[in-house]
Amino acid sequence: MAAWSPSTAALLLRRICAIPLLHCAQRMFASQTEGELKVTQILKKNFPQATTIKVTDISGGCGAMYEIQIESEEFKEKRTVQQHQMVNQALKEEIKGMHGLRIFTSVPKR
Structure with a gap:
């Protein structure tokens, strides 16, 4: 199995983490559901x-x-x-x- 390069791993991590972080930021400032x-x-x-x-x-x-x-x-x-x-x-x-x-x-x- 080939290892991912550091830049590929960083790109994947940003893609995976971006959605929950954006969602959390939006939810933090929203009023009650x-x-x-x-x-x-x-x-x-x-x-x-x-x-x-x-x-x-x-x-x-x-x-x-x-x-x-x-x-x-x-x-x-x-x-x-x-x-x-x-x-x-x-x-x-x-x-x-x-x-x-x-x-x-x-x-x-x-």
């Missing part, structure tokens, strides 16, 4: 004591996978698995159409 807004609204309704709710579409904007960060008093004295079950229950209908979900929960510090 429809899916992010919908999930945020549902979480606000189900966790009225939440001090932080952050929903991020980590699938590139297609709504297949989300990362959720939520801080709420409702999680007090509950184990992490119970906190995540609460979030899953709140989003049970939306989860049916998702590929994956990352959940980070916490209780506000006093």
Whole structure:
């Protein structure tokens, strides 16, 4: 098998990396997607004591996978698995159409 020259390898690397980097830059400055807004609204309704709710579409904007960060008093004295079950229950209908979900929960510090 022949090795690629450094210039060929660099060209391939630029082509491979350019698309995700451009996509990330565009996504960084964009407002929330429809899916992010919908999930945020549902979480606000189900966790009225939440001090932080952050929903991020980590699938590139297609709504297949989300990362959720939520801080709420409702999680007090509950184990992490119970906190995540609460979030899953709140989003049970939306989860049916998702590929994956990352959940980070916490209780506000006093």
